Amino acid sequence: MSSYVGRLTLELWLPVVLVALWWFASMNSTSAFFPPLRRIVQDTVDVWFIQGHISSDVLPSLTNLLFGYAIALTVGVALGLLLGLMPRLYDALEPELEFLRAVPAVAILPVAIIAIGLGDDMRITVIAFGSFWPILVNTVAGIRSTDPVVKDVATAFGLRPATRLFSVRLPSAAPQILAGARTALSIAVVLILVSEMSGAFRGLGNFVLAAQRNFAITDMWSGMIILGMLGYLVNIIFRVVESQILRWHPAYREGAKWVTSQ
Amino acid sequence: MGDVAVVEASGLGHEYSTAGVTTRILGSLEFIVASGEFVCIVGPSGVGKTTLLRCLAGLLRPTFGSITVDGHPIARGNSALSLVFQDYGRSLLPWLTVLANVALPLKGTAPRAERRDRAVSALHEVGLGDVLENYPWQLSGGMQQRVAIARALVVEPRVILMDEPFASVDAQTREALEDLVLRIRNHGGMSVVLITHDIDEAIYLADRVIVLGGRPAEVRANIPIPFGRHREQLATKAEPEFAELRARVHQLIGAPDDGRRPAADQGNPRDEGARQ
Numbered sequence: 001m002s003s004y005v006g007r008l009t010l011e012l013w014l015p016v017v018l019v020a021l022w023w024f025a026s027m028n029s030t031s032a033f034f035p036p037l038r039r040i041v042q043d044t045v046d047v048w049f050i051q052g053h054i055s056s057d058v059l060p061s062l063t064n065l066l067f068g069y070a071i072a073l074t075v076g077v078a079l080g081l082l083l084g085l086m087p088r089l090y091d092a093l094e095p096e097l098e099f100l101r102a103v104p105a106v107a108i109l110p111v112a113i114i115a116i117g118l119g120d121d122m123r124i125t126v127i128a129f130g131s132f133w134p135i136l137v138n139t140v141a142g143i144r145s146t147d148p149v150v151k152d153v154a155t156a157f158g159l160r161p162a163t164r165l166f167s168v169r170l171p172s173a174a175p176q177i178l179a180g181a182r183t184a185l186s187i188a189v190v191l192i193l194v195s196e197m198s199g200a201f202r203g204l205g206n207f208v209l210a211a212q213r214n215f216a217i218t219d220m221w222s223g224m225i226i227l228g229m230l231g232y233l234v235n236i237i238f239r240v241v242e243s244q245i246l247r248w249h250p251a252y253r254e255g256a257k258w259v260t261s262q
Numbered sequence: 263m264g265d266v267a268v269v270e271a272s273g274l275g276h277e278y279s280t281a282g283v284t285t286r287i288l289g290s291l292e293f294i295v296a297s298g299e300f301v302c303i304v305g306p307s308g309v310g311k312t313t314l315l316r317c318l319a320g321l322l323r324p325t326f327g328s329i330t331v332d333g334h335p336i337a338r339g340n341s342a343l344s345l346v347f348q349d350y351g352r353s354l355l356p357w358l359t360v361l362a363n364v365a366l367p368l369k370g371t372a373p374r375a376e377r378r379d380r381a382v383s384a385l386h387e388v389g390l391g392d393v394l395e396n397y398p399w400q401l402s403g404g405m406q407q408r409v410a411i412a413r414a415l416v417v418e419p420r421v422i423l424m425d426e427p428f429a430s431v432d433a434q435t436r437e438a439l440e441d442l443v444l445r446i447r448n449h450g451g452m453s454v455v456l457i458t459h460d461i462d463e464a465i466y467l468a469d470r471v472i473v474l475g476g477r478p479a480e481v482r483a484n485i486p487i488p489f490g491r492h493r494e495q496l497a498t499k500a501e502p503e504f505a506e507l508r509a510r511v512h513q514l515i516g517a518p519d520d521g522r523r524p525a526a527d528q529g530n531p532r533d534e535g536a537r538q
């Protein structure tokens with residue numbers, strides 16, 4: 001319990017200090033671009049919670065995020081498994097993959113608009129494309145780095161292909177897959193904004209961009225705060241899921257009890 | 263115990279090729295393992311014991327000769343043979359519980375309830391009936407190696423292969439594990455092929471000790487051990503014959519083998535230079 005409080009303190013002291021600094025430094029600000037934090041907070045509560053932009057703007061963005069991320073995760077892990085198990089195929093495709101990976105997700109926005117249109121499926125595609133790469137690359141690396149002794153175990157005991165895949169290779173790659181999935185999640189949150197740069201008439205990203213265009217600077221700041229909080233929240237959820245999946249991993253073993261007899 | 267051969271190796275040889283240099287590690291080995299027999303293979307470090315065991319386990323295809331099990335050529339994942347690795351820390355899967363690790367080889371071959379029952383009884387056999395739901399890394403080294411033995415038992419193999427299985431546990435645990443393996447063999451009637459570089463361990467456990475030596479490795483000697491099935495750490499090792507056997511094996515392993523390295527002389531000049 002006390003270690004939990006300690007960890008929370010460790011995690012929160014810097015944000016608290018920064019927010020306090022921001023609060024006092026901006027207290028008497030008259031700059032149009034840096035309004036007092038107090039006003040931003042009031043505005044945030046007002047716009048998002050009282051006027052209800054949470055449901056009209058955050059919810060659609062969140063839905064796109066979840067669909068896009070889910071697609072990236074599914075396709076990334078499936079393809080990563082395949083390419084990880086077929087090193088020659090991966091080596092043959094590597095130049096093309098490296099090229100595609102180097103294309104920033106912002107740059108595929110125009111292509112996606114032409115190919116798919118201006119709807120939510122375009123936005124989901126952009127989010128999926130951008131967050132797909134770290135998952136793919138990490139899955140391949142994770143699958144390729146299975147301990148040779150573990151592979152020998154699978155071979156010596158003649159494990160079936162499905163058992164090999166789901167009980168051996170996939171779990172052994174899980175730490176790396178999850179590291180990629182975490183990077184991908186941060187990218188996906190940023191891509192909410194990018195994907196709503198064109199053709200969106202609602203959504204968190206659209207709100208921030210529209211506010212900026214209309215010089216509603218306080219609104220813009222409030223949208224950024226909501227975006228940051230959303231990112232933080234999904235990250236916390238991710239960490240809980242990750243610690244469950246990896247509870248066997250040395251990094252998560254604390255708190256497990258050891259058997260000391262014999 | 264019958265004298266029926268379970269494992270038969272004939273003309274078994276292996277060479278590794280690295281960076282264009284081919285080195286013959288195993289010469290041309292001839293040996294059998296009889297049904298229910300406990301065979302220990304000893305030899306100096308680097309002689310090719312692990313290579314031999316990997317060939318037997320189907321993890322490595324020998325370059326020359328053949329190995330048969332019950333008359334059939336060896337195949338990968340043949341459940342007639344099962345393997346206990348030296349490095350329990352790496353050979354048990356840390357994401358699976360003890361029970362799941364032991365049941366793993368049965369996946370896809372038996373219904374769930376049966377897999378569980380068989381795994382539980384294998385774990386009882388090695389004295390680990392009470393840690394089924396723990397993870398292997400929560401256990402001591404000796405207990406982990408018992409889990410690995412249970413996993414080898416669960417497929418009801420004809421032969422259990424072990425590569426220096428007790429090399430990384432403390433002396434006391436080691437003796438307990440040796441007696442456990444003897445008990446399992448006496449109870450289950452399977453053959454055991456155990457590799458060790460510990461001469462005392464080999465003589466204590468084996469019905470027959472095979473001594474490997476030279477490069478390429480050949481069978482230097484095939485020594486029957488006359489202590490019968492019943493062995494006791496103190497009493498058996500105190501037998502006068504035990505000391506004689508130990509001296510004999512010692513001499514065979516330690517025997518200088520200069521002038522008897524044809525392959526090394528022609529095959530790897532760098533090796534030769536290093537020795538001078």
Ligand SMILES: Nc1ncnc2c1ncn2[C@@H]1O[C@H](COP(=O)(O)OP(=O)(O)O)[C@@H](O)[C@H]1O
Nearest residue numbers: 278279280287306307308309310311312313314
């Ligand atoms: N995969 C490999 N490629 C090339 N040489 C190897 C390989 N594995 C083992 N060797 C060499 O073969 C020899 C025998 O190795 P090994 O079978 O592990 O011996 P032992 O188990 O008796 O110590 C050693 O000289 C080792 O360097």
Ligand SMILES: [Mg+2]
Nearest residue numbers: 311312313426
């Ligand atoms: Mg070895």
